[in-house]
Every structure is written in C-alpha cells, then in structure tokens.
Amino acid sequence: MSNEAASRATQDVDAHTGVGRTFWGRLSNWSPYRALMGLVTASPRRQFLILAIFPLLWVLTQHLGPMLQMVRVSLTDAYPVAPGVEQHFTLDNYARFFGDQIFWQPFFRTLIFAGGFTFCTLILTYPVAYFLARHVSRKNQMLFLLLLLIPFWVGEIVRTYAIMILLGNTGALNLVLKTLGLIDRPIPFMYTSFSMGVGIVYLTALYMLLPLYSALEKLPRSYNEAAADLGAGAWTRFRRVTLPLTIEGISSGCTLVFLISTGFYATPVLLGGPSTTTFAETIAGFFHVAGDQWPTGAAFATIMFFAALVLTAVFQKLMNALRKGDTK
Amino acid sequence: MNRGNRILLSCVYWAFVLYVFVPLILMILMGFKDSKFIGFPIKSWTLDWYTGVFADAEILSTLGYSAAIAVLATLISVAVGTWIAVLLEGRKFWGRTAIFGMTVLPALVPGIISAIAFRIYARYLGIEPGMGAIVWAHAVHNVPFVVLVVMARLSTLPKSQLEAARDLGADPIIAFLRITLPYLVPAILGASIFCLLLSFDDFVRSFFLGGYEPTLPVLIFAKLKSGMSPEINAIATVALVLTAAIGIWAERFTRRMNKDTKA
Amino acid sequence: MSKLIFNRRRFLGTAAMTGAALASPAYLRRAHAQGGEVNIWTYNDFVPEAFKEQFEAETGIKVNVRLVDDQGKQFNLLAAEQPNPSVDIMTVAGHRFLQFIESDLLAPMDTDRLSNWDKINPTFSESDWSTINGNKWGVPILSGMEVLSYNTDLVTAEEAQTWDTLFSEKYKGQTAYIIQDMLSIVMLMKGYDGNFIEYADDHEKAAEIMAEIQQFMIEKKPLVRKYYDSGAEIQQMFVNQDIALGHSWNGPAAALINDGFPLAMSIPQEGSYGFVYTLNVANNAPNADNAYTFLDAMLSSPEIGAAMTKASGFISTYKDSAQYLTDLEKKSTSFPEEQLANLQFFRAEENELKYGLMDPAVEAIKAA
Numbered sequence: 001m002s003n004e005a006a007s008r009a010t011q012d013v014d015a016h017t018g019v020g021r022t023f024w025g026r027l028s029n030w031s032p033y034r035a036l037m038g039l040v041t042a043s044p045r046r047q048f049l050i051l052a053i054f055p056l057l058w059v060l061t062q063h064l065g066p067m068l069q070m071v072r073v074s075l076t077d078a079y080p081v082a083p084g085v086e087q088h089f090t091l092d093n094y095a096r097f098f099g100d101q102i103f104w105q106p107f108f109r110t111l112i113f114a115g116g117f118t119f120c121t122l123i124l125t126y127p128v129a130y131f132l133a134r135h136v137s138r139k140n141q142m143l144f145l146l147l148l149l150i151p152f153w154v155g156e157i158v159r160t161y162a163i164m165i166l167l168g169n170t171g172a173l174n175l176v177l178k179t180l181g182l183i184d185r186p187i188p189f190m191y192t193s194f195s196m197g198v199g200i201v202y203l204t205a206l207y208m209l210l211p212l213y214s215a216l217e218k219l220p221r222s223y224n225e226a227a228a229d230l231g232a233g234a235w236t237r238f239r240r241v242t243l244p245l246t247i248e249g250i251s252s253g254c255t256l257v258f259l260i261s262t263g264f265y266a267t268p269v270l271l272g273g274p275s276t277t278t279f280a281e282t283i284a285g286f287f288h289v290a291g292d293q294w295p296t297g298a299a300f301a302t303i304m305f306f307a308a309l310v311l312t313a314v315f316q317k318l319m320n321a322l323r324k325g326d327t328k
Numbered sequence: 329m330n331r332g333n334r335i336l337l338s339c340v341y342w343a344f345v346l347y348v349f350v351p352l353i354l355m356i357l358m359g360f361k362d363s364k365f366i367g368f369p370i371k372s373w374t375l376d377w378y379t380g381v382f383a384d385a386e387i388l389s390t391l392g393y394s395a396a397i398a399v400l401a402t403l404i405s406v407a408v409g410t411w412i413a414v415l416l417e418g419r420k421f422w423g424r425t426a427i428f429g430m431t432v433l434p435a436l437v438p439g440i441i442s443a444i445a446f447r448i449y450a451r452y453l454g455i456e457p458g459m460g461a462i463v464w465a466h467a468v469h470n471v472p473f474v475v476l477v478v479m480a481r482l483s484t485l486p487k488s489q490l491e492a493a494r495d496l497g498a499d500p501i502i503a504f505l506r507i508t509l510p511y512l513v514p515a516i517l518g519a520s521i522f523c524l525l526l527s528f529d530d531f532v533r534s535f536f537l538g539g540y541e542p543t544l545p546v547l548i549f550a551k552l553k554s555g556m557s558p559e560i561n562a563i564a565t566v567a568l569v570l571t572a573a574i575g576i577w578a579e580r581f582t583r584r585m586n587k588d589t590k591a
Numbered sequence: 592m593s594k595l596i597f598n599r600r601r602f603l604g605t606a607a608m609t610g611a612a613l614a615s616p617a618y619l620r621r622a623h624a625q626g627g628e629v630n631i632w633t634y635n636d637f638v639p640e641a642f643k644e645q646f647e648a649e650t651g652i653k654v655n656v657r658l659v660d661d662q663g664k665q666f667n668l669l670a671a672e673q674p675n676p677s678v679d680i681m682t683v684a685g686h687r688f689l690q691f692i693e694s695d696l697l698a699p700m701d702t703d704r705l706s707n708w709d710k711i712n713p714t715f716s717e718s719d720w721s722t723i724n725g726n727k728w729g730v731p732i733l734s735g736m737e738v739l740s741y742n743t744d745l746v747t748a749e750e751a752q753t754w755d756t757l758f759s760e761k762y763k764g765q766t767a768y769i770i771q772d773m774l775s776i777v778m779l780m781k782g783y784d785g786n787f788i789e790y791a792d793d794h795e796k797a798a799e800i801m802a803e804i805q806q807f808m809i810e811k812k813p814l815v816r817k818y819y820d821s822g823a824e825i826q827q828m829f830v831n832q833d834i835a836l837g838h839s840w841n842g843p844a845a846a847l848i849n850d851g852f853p854l855a856m857s858i859p860q861e862g863s864y865g866f867v868y869t870l871n872v873a874n875n876a877p878n879a880d881n882a883y884t885f886l887d888a889m890l891s892s893p894e895i896g897a898a899m900t901k902a903s904g905f906i907s908t909y910k911d912s913a914q915y916l917t918d919l920e921k922k923s924t925s926f927p928e929e930q931l932a933n934l935q936f937f938r939a940e941e942n943e944l945k946y947g948l949m950d951p952a953v954e955a956i957k958a959a
Contacts, residue, residue: 024502037499047500048421055412059430062468066445067433069452102951105958128344131337146575147345149521151352153571155529155545158564161366161556161827162351165358168831170368172354188764190833191817202351205344206525210518211480218484234333252480259436266531274818277957284440285950287667294444294667301441308436364850367830447671457677536668539677540630540655550635550658554903555846556823 074298093299103282103300110279111307113193113268114261117200118208118254124201125208126250130242133216145213152206160270163199164190191273199271204261208253215249216242244323251319255312262308279304352568359562366556377562387547391567394544397459397534398527401466405523406516408467409474414508416475417482435472442469443532450537458539465533470523477522481515482508528571628653629881632665632681636902637732637868642895646888652881662687669696669873676873679882684735685720685867686937688728698874699726704883707890715867715908720936729869730886732896733842733905736865736934737772738856740844741836742829750836751857754780757838758811767817767828768838770808770953772864775937776838777804780861787941787948794944801948808952809959818957822846829854845904845923856923858930864937867908900924 027033041047073079077090097103128148136144151159166172167189174186189195219242227237265280272278283304286297358366362374381387412431416424434442446465447457455461485508493503531545538546544567548560631638635658643654657678659665665681672678673696683691691697702708708716708730715721715731741751745765750756754776757766775785783800784790790797816834819825822843828834829847839856847854870889872882889895896909897916906924907913913921 024506028499028502037501040501041499051415052421055408055415055431056427058408058412058471059427059433063430063433063471066442066449066468067437069448070437070441070445073448100951102954102958124344127337127340131341135334135337144341148348150568150572151348152525153528153568154352154355154564155531155548157531157545157548157552158355158560159351161560162355162358164827164831165354165367166351168367168827168833170830170832172350172368175368186832188816188833190831202348205348210477210522214480214515214518248480252476256476263437263439265439269820270824274812274815274957280440282954285953287440287444287663298441301437305436364846365826365830365852367827444667444671447668451671535664536671538657540657542658546658549660552821552823553634553660554636554822555826555843 070298071302073295074302076295079294079298090295093296094303096296097300097303103279106277106279106282107304107307109277110262110304111311113196113200113276113278114258114308115311117197117204117261118258120197121201121204121208121257122250122254125205125253126212129209129212129216133213133219134221141217145209148209149206151202156203156266157270159202160199160267163195163202163271167195167198191271193273193276196268196272196276199267200261200264203264203267204257207256207260211249211253211256212246213249215246219245247319247323251316255316258315259308259312262304355561356565359558359565361558364555364557366558366561377558378566380559381562381566387563390542390544390547391570393459393541394528394567395571397462397466397543398524400463401470401527402520402523404463404467405470405474406520409471409519410478410512410516412471413475413478413482414504417479418487431475432472434469439532443536446533447536456539457537459541461537462534462543465537466523466527466530469530469533470526473522473526474516474519477519478512478515481512485511626651627878627881628655629878629885630655630657630677630679631870631885632657632659632668632678633870634659634682634868634903637682637899638889639895639898639902642889642898646885650884650888652884654885666691666694666696670694674875675877676875677877678873679876679878680870680872680885683729683869683871685729685731685869686939686942688720688723688869688871689939689942691871692723692728696874697728698872698876698879700728700730700872701883702727705730705887705890707887710890710893710910711908712910718867718936720867720938721869723939729871730890731867731869731908732889733868733899733903734865734908735840735842735868735905736858737776737863738839738841738844739836739859740825740829740839740847740854740856742832742834743853743855745835748855748857751855752860754838754859754861757836758814760814762835763814764816765833765835766815766837767819767825767834768815769820770818770956771949773838774801774804774808774949774952775864776861777807779863781807785864786935786938787945788938790944791941797944798948801952805952805955808956812956812959841906841924842904845920848923849904849919856926858926858933860933862933862935865934866937868905 028037040050074093075089075091077088077092079087097107132141132144154162164171168174169186169188169190171189173189174183177183177187223241223245227241232240263280264278265284268276268278269281279300283297283300286293286300357370359377360373360375361370362372362376363370412427416428416431437445443465446461446468450457450461450464455464489507489511490503493507494500498506529545530543531549534543535546535549542550544563548563551557551560629652631654633656638654638656643656646652647654659668659682662684665683666687669676669678669681669691673694676696683697688697711731715734721727721729721731739751739754739757746756746762756762757768778785778800781800781804783804787797790800817824817828819828819837822840825834825837825839826843826847828837829852841856844854844856848856870886872879872886876882890909893907893909893912894915896907896912897914899905900907900912900916901920904923913925916924
C-alpha cells in the first residue's frame with residue numbers, strides 16, 4: 001500500500017515534465033493552479049498560516065463563541081434580561097453550588113456513575129471488539145460491525161421505552177422468566193441503578209466499540225504469534241502485548257464515553273429511580289421547571305464541564321504513564 | 329486453548345448482539361399492537377399503525393427533512409473536522425493545545441446548555457431559526473467527533489509516504505489529495521456514520537433552533553406528550569428500515585464504484 | 592378495545608368531512624381574503640386538524656403549528672426570541688401565566704375582540720386565576736387536574752378516597768408521583784394552603800410548613816417507586832404494572848381509560864388542584880390580528896372543544912361540548928359532584944414565595 005501510493009504520486013510528478021496523462025498531472029500543469037501553488041507554498045511559514053487560519057477562525061467563532069456566551073450568562077444575575085431591568089455581574093451562581101451540599105450529591109453521583117458505566121461499557125465491548133478484529137475474516141468484519149450499528153439508528157427516547165418494555169413487571173424478561181418457571185412474582189428491574197445501567201450502556205457501547213475496534217484492527221497479528229513462539233500463554237500475551245498496544249483505543253473510547261455520559265439527560269430520568277438523580281437533571285431543572293434561573297443553570301453547567309475536563313485530563317495522563325511504563 | 333477462546337469470544341459477541349437487538353425487536357413488534365399504548369400483553373394485532381405512517385404526509389416529509397439536515401451537517405462537519413485534524417496531528421506549534429481544547433469543546437457541553445447557547449449565539453449572529461440554523465448547530469456540534477476519529481487514523485499514516493511524494497516533487501495539495509485523503513477514507517466514513525447518527529437523533533438543538541417544521545425527534549417528542557403509542561414505534565421502525573436500506577445501497581454502490589475504477 | 596380505536600380513527604378519518612359540514616360563521620366570511628399567516632406553539636393534537644384545514648380554507652390565513660412538549664421550553668424559546676418573537680399564539684398553563692407576564696412575553700387578551708368569548712364556561716373564563724394585573728391573558732381551552740389514578744384490579748375505590756393510600760406500607764414500591772405537584776397536594780393533606788396565599792405576609796411560617804412537608808416526603812421516600820415527569824411515563828408504568836396507583840394529571844389517565852385499561856381516577860377527600868391550558872397572544876406578535884381571528888374561530892363551536900378533549904383526555908372548557916363525546920369519553924372526563932367540590936385551582940400570585948421554597952425542597956428530597 002505504501003509503495004503503491006508513493007509511486008502513484010510519483011507518476012503524477014512525472015507528468016509534470018512529460019505529457020499530462022492523468023487528471024492530477026494535468027492539474028499540476030495547469031498554469032493558474034501552479035501560480036496558486038507558488039503563492040501558497042512560497043514559504044513554510046505562509047503554508048502553515050494558510051492551513052491554520054481557517055481552523056483557527058472556526059474554533060474561535062463557532063466553538064468558543066457559544067461557550068463564552070454561556071460563561072457570560074453564568075456571571076450575571078438575570079438572563080434573559082427583561083426590558084427595564086439592569087443586569088449585574090455576580091459570582092452568586094457559583095457560590096450557590098459550593099454553599100449548598102444538596103447539589104454535591106447529584107454532582108458526585110454523576111461523576112461516579114459516569115466512571116462506573118464507562119468501565120462497564122469497556123468490559124462489555126472489549127471482547128466484542130476483540131472478536132470482531134481477531135476472529136472474523138476481513139471480508140465479514142464490516143458486515144458484523146454494521147450489524148451492531150443498526151440499533152443505534154433508533155432515537156434515544158424510543159429505545160429507552162423499548163427497554164421499559166423489556167424490564168417492566170409485565171415486560172419481556174419477566175415474561176420469559178415466568179414461563180420458564182424460574183420466578184412466581186415479577187422481579188422489579190425497572191427504576192433502579194440496574195435499569196439505568198442497561199439503558200446507558202446501550203447508548204454508549206457504540207462510542208466505545210469503534211475506537212477499540214480500530215485499535216485492535218491495526219494491531220499486527222504477527223506480534224501475538226511472536227509472543228506465542230516465545231512461549232507466552234494466552235493471558236500473558238493479552239496482558240503484555242495486546243492490552244498495552246490498544247491502550248490508545250481504550251483511552252480515547254473511555255474519554256468519549258465518560259464525557260458523553262456526564263451529559264446524559266433523558267435516559268437516566270426515564271429509567272432511573274427516586275435516588276438516582278443526575279447532575280444533568282439538576283441543571284435542566286434550572287432551565288425547565290424553575291424557568292427563570294438560567295444564570296444558575298449556566299454556572300452549574302460550567303462547573304460540571306470543568307470537573308469532567310479535569311478528570312479526563314487526569315485519566316489521559318494516567319493512560320500515557322501506563323503506556324510509557326509498558327514500553328520501557 | 330485458542331479454540332476454546334474463540335468459542336467463548338463468539339459467545340460473548342452473540343450475547344452482545346442479543347442485548348442490542350432485543351429492545352429493537354420489541355420496538356418493531358409493538359408497532360403491530362392494536363392499542364394506543366405499547367406493552368404486554370398484546371391482545372390483538374393490527375397493521376394500521378404502519379400503513380398510517382405511509383399515509384401521513386407530515387411524517388414522511390419530516391423523515392426527509394431530518395435526513396437532509398443530517399446529510400448537510402455531516403458534509404460540513406467532515407470537511408471542517410478533517411481540515412482541523414490535518415492541522416493538529418503531528419505538528420508542534422504554539423497554541424496547539426489551546427486549539428485542540430477549543431476543538432473538542434462542543435462535544436463536552438451538556439445538550440440543553442449547548443442548545444440554549446447556540447440559540448443565543450444564533451440571534452447574535454443573525455441566523456434565522458430553521459433548517460439552516462439546525463444544520464449549523466449540528467455541524468458545529470459534530471466537528472469534534474470527526475477530528476478525534478480522523479486524528480487517530482492520521483497518527484498511523486507512515487510519514488515516509490508523504491515524504492517520498494514530496495521528495496518526488498508533489499505539491500502539498502496533491503500529496504494530500506492522493507496520499508493522505510485515500511488513507512483517511514475509512515476514518516472519514518466512520519466519522520460520517522457518527523455524525524449522521526448524532527444529527528438524526530438530536531432533539532434539543534433541533535428544537536431550539538428549528539422553525540415550524542419539526543425534525544423527526546421533535547415530532548416524536550411532541551407525540552409522546554399524548555402517550556407512548558405504537559404509532560411512534562411504527563415511525564421509528566420505518567425510519568430505521570429506510571435508513572438501513574439507503575445505507576446498504578450506498579455500501580453496494582461504493583463497492584461497485586471501487587470495482588469499476590480498479591478495472 | 593379495538594372498537595374504541597375504530598371510533599377514534601373514524602373520527603380522524605371523517606374529521607375533514609365533519610369540518611366542512613360545520614356551519615361557516617359570518618365573521619369568517621368577512622375575514623376571507625385576509626390572507627397572511629398565524630404562528631402557533633402548541634401541544635400535539637391540541638389544535639384539531641379538521642378545524643385547522645377549515646380555517647385555512649375559509650380565511651386564507653395559513654396556520655403554522657410548532658409542536659412543543661413542555662412549558663419550560665416554550666418559555667426559554669420565547670425568552671430567547673424576544674423582543675421580536677416568531678410566534679403569535681402559544682399554549683400556557685394558567686398558573687404559569689405570571690412568569691410569562693413578568694418577563695413581558697405575553698400581551699393582554701382583548702376579550703372584546705372575541706365575539707365567542709361567552710361560549711366558554713364561566714367557571715374557567717371568569718375564575719380567580721384568570722385575571723392578573725386587571726387584565727385577562729389567555730383563552731381557556733382545556734382543563735386539567737391533579738388526581739389519584741389507580742389500577743382497579745389492584746386498588747379499591749374506597750382506598751382511592753384518600754391521598755394517604757399513596758403513602759401506605761401496603762403499596763410500598765408500587766406508587767409514583769410528580770414531586771413538585773405532590774408537594775402542593777401534601778400541603779392540602781396537612782390542611783395548609785398549597786398556593787401560599789395565606790402566608791403572603793408570613794414567610795417564616797411558609798418556610799416552617801415547607802420544612803415539615805419536606806420531612807414528610809423524605810420519610811416516605813422508601814415507599815415510592817418513581818418520581819416521574821411526563822404523562823407518558825406514568826401511562827407506561829401502569830401498563831407495565833410497575834405501579835398500582837399514583838398521582839397523575841387527568842389527561843394521561845383518561846387516555847388509558849379510553850383505551851380499555853382497568854384504571855380509574857378520583858379527587859380524594861383532602862382535595863386537589865386544577866389548572867387550565869390557555870391560548871395566549873405573544874407580546875409583539877407579528878400577526879396579532881390573525882391571531883384574534885384564529886382564537887375567535889376556535890371558540891365558535893363546542894364540537895371543536897370536544898375534538899380537543901378526545902385527543903388529549905383533558906376536560907373541555909367549552910359550554911355543551913360533552914354532547915359530542917362517547918359514553919366512555921364522558922366517563923373518563925367527568926367526576927362526581929362531591930369530588931369536584933374538593934377541587935380548587937392553582938394560583939400564581941405567590942409563585943415567587945412558593946417556588947422559592949419548593950425548588951430547594953425538591954432538590955433536597957431527591958438528594959435524600
């Protein structure tokens with residue numbers, strides 16, 4: 001693949017001097033294009049600037065803009081501002097979080113749940129990704145992967161209600177258990193941490209599966225074979241070869257899932273019980289039920305956001321350290 | 329030993345398939361229930377909910393509208409995301425971390441906050457609510473996912489290839505188009521699937537930035553207000569079958585295209 | 592069960608024809624060729640399709656409906672759009688008025704411009720909650736109330752006569768309620784004023800009472816299966832038999848009853864609260880004239896009110912709309928006289944005091 005591509009590029013370049021046979025050759029011979037190229041590549045510095053200017057503008061205006069707007073709102077005492085009311089700068093909204101323990105519980109619960117569910121998702125999907133990448137023929141891999149993606153085309157709410165139909169007292173699972181004679185009375189699965197976990201892992205599995213799969217797929221099989229030749233057992237091979245080499249996939253999958261799960265709203269609200277309130281629910285409360293407390297909601301969202309960010313950074317550092325430790 | 333592992337792993341895979349598909353099957357099944365509410369027991373069956381979906385012009389146009397939004401937003405996200413990824417991967421420059429941080433921002437902001445922030449910002453920029461605004465918000469929100477996936481792939485691109493091409497005189501644009509881009513295709517396809525999914529399933533942003541035409545999730549939320557009826561399951565199933573059909577067609581089509589160009 | 596569905600479908604199927612058969616009142620003809628459009632935010636099925644089509648045909652005014660699913664989102668959306676909203680008419684619950692009014696989002700309702708205003712039952716059009724700052728603010732269309740819903744296979748009508756059953760050991764893990772609404776109801780149970788009007792001048796007492804209620808709710812927390820938010824959730828809990836009884840709004844419960852589910856509702860003896868959905872004209876509405884034409888047309892016939900009841904399960908505010916309902920629909924939207932006597936409306940006057948105490952209480956109960 002590598003030589004082939006390079007030689008393809010070479011052909012185009014050959015076309016520079018010879019007759020432009022390919023599209024690329026013709027393009028690079030076309031004088032307006034060459035003039036443009038001359039302008040763009042005049043110096044490495046200019047080349048870099050041209051490459052960088054658009055992304056920079058984009059992230060500043062499109063990514064940072066809305067976020068700054070939110071932080072600005074979190075520092076005011078009234079938003080949206082009613083006509084004739086003056087808006088003041090205040091830190092009260094942040095003080096409210098740190099001053100009232102009521103809010104800490106959902107806050108830490110969310111972080112702990114998100115961490116726990118991320119771990120569950122990892123444990124569940126790793127063998128699946130491993131099976132796909134290692135034991136399914138290349139021809140079928142895409143098919144097997146697509147098969148798993150199908151259910152993710154169904155919206156979150158509809159899927160969540162389907163889980164209620166699965167786990168409810170008259171749900172499919174209780175129906176099956178009863179028919180098999182394993183239970184007399186239905187088991188109350190719904191509205192517990194269990195039902196919430198089933199729903200959340202269902203939502204996050206995809207985001208874990210894809211990075212894991214691409215990390216495992218890249219891993220040359222010869223490494224394992226070499227380790228086996230050296231007499232390493234299956235477990236040792238996995239622990240010493242496969243795991244360290246896929247740590248990047250694990251780390252990006254976990255980061256993605258963790259961040260996504262701190263923001264989940266509908267599924268925990270619908271599947272959770274009276275004692276599983278998440279911080280997203282608390283935040284949404286300021287925007288929904290209370291209605292006129294946007295600044296507080298914005299402040300809480302900012303706090304959640306930075307907490308998640310810090311945890312992710314720590315996690316990434318840890319992963320990096322692990323990787324370095326292993327290659328030593 | 330190896331064989332035992334293999335069997336065990338395939339069991340895990342199929343158990344996972346079961347976990348993922350059982351709720352889906354329940355959803356499809358409930359669309360045939362002759363009642364206004366989903367759930368067991370099912371006393372009688374009907375096809376009316378499904379035929380109703382095809383008879384309802386509003387539902388069909390909503391499906392098309394959502395699909396159009398998803399495709400447009402994905403095209404923008406992929407283009408922008410790939411550009412940013414190329415800038416960030418493998419280069420060291422002042423402010424790189426800051427740009428990376430800003431890049432992933434939209435993925436980290438909780439849905440409701442992001443929606444309201446977009447709404448306020450849209451007004452600030454003078455973007456009218458409607459299809460354009462939804463496409464914009466979805467595109468911005470999805471860029472981080474594209475960047476992450478494309479960067480991961482890019483990091484494994486053998487540097488030697490690019491260097492070889494440059495040594496031979498290929499300019500950066502041709503080198504990108506002929507070497508980097510083809511190498512990125514699997515990542516771009518994967519990222520596109522992500523984006524399409526995120527956009528198609530998005531409720532909050534679509535609600536806050538939309539006009540009078542509902543997207544599919546907005547319509548479903550509104551219908552949910554009067555109860556979780558089999559109609560919603562039927563709509564979701566039809567949407568699933570249609571998108572799956574288009575997906576399979578697209579896969580076949582690209583496969584055939586590849587064959588043609590090879591021949 | 593399937594017969595009911597047949598009825599519902601037949602209604603939908605023939606609705607266009609019925610619509611055309613409705614007499615076309617004179618003011619509509621006058622308005623003809625008026626043209627333009629009117630933009631409405633409302634819940635699914637609140638504006639009957641047949642009426643909408645007829646109105647468009649008769650007046651040439653195009654009706655754009657934007658479906659919403661909750662009050663808070665409407666408020667946020669409108670607040671984000673001010674001072675130039677895209678909406679003319681929106682759907683607000685009566686006791687949420689004040690919040691919209693204080694943020695300057697609503698225009699006062701000029702009832703003189705509505706020739707059909709007197710077709711509304713005065714219980715709703717002239718009620719104590721409906722006049723704020725000396726103005727009327729909305730056209731009442733549907734009435735809801737907080738009821739005790741119960742599965743008749745599991746709970747007796749006697750047990751449903753008191754809210755206490757919701758907190759009894761017997762139904763441990765088989766109950767559900769909306770926590771905010773339940774706080775007001777528990778206040779009634781304990782003999783307090785859930786609207787907080789009595790405590791307008793004694794905020795200390797109000798805080799004391801709220802602390803007591805909060806304590807009660809926390810003590811009873813081990814008994815509840817789920818604090819829920821939306822009607823669809825409690826419907827699903829009943830269907831899945833995850834609960835035997837619960838607090839709910841009458842609309843979602845009526846929909847289950849009309850589908851043949853063994854469910855009944857009661858207004859327990861301790862009393863309960865009612866609320867009214869109203870259609871309101873937005874402040875700075877771009878098509879205010881068309882909005883009034885639309886509202887007046889909507890009030891023109893009790894049949895339109897009945898259609899709204901059929902779709903939502905809530906009780907129509909129109910005089911004489913019940914005659915267009917089936918027997919089962921009548922049953923699911925009516926209550927015995929002695930139970931209705933226990934009902935009072937939510938009031939908005941002391942909302943600031945009320946929610947200032949209630950919101951932290953809700954957080955505390957959830958966190959407990």
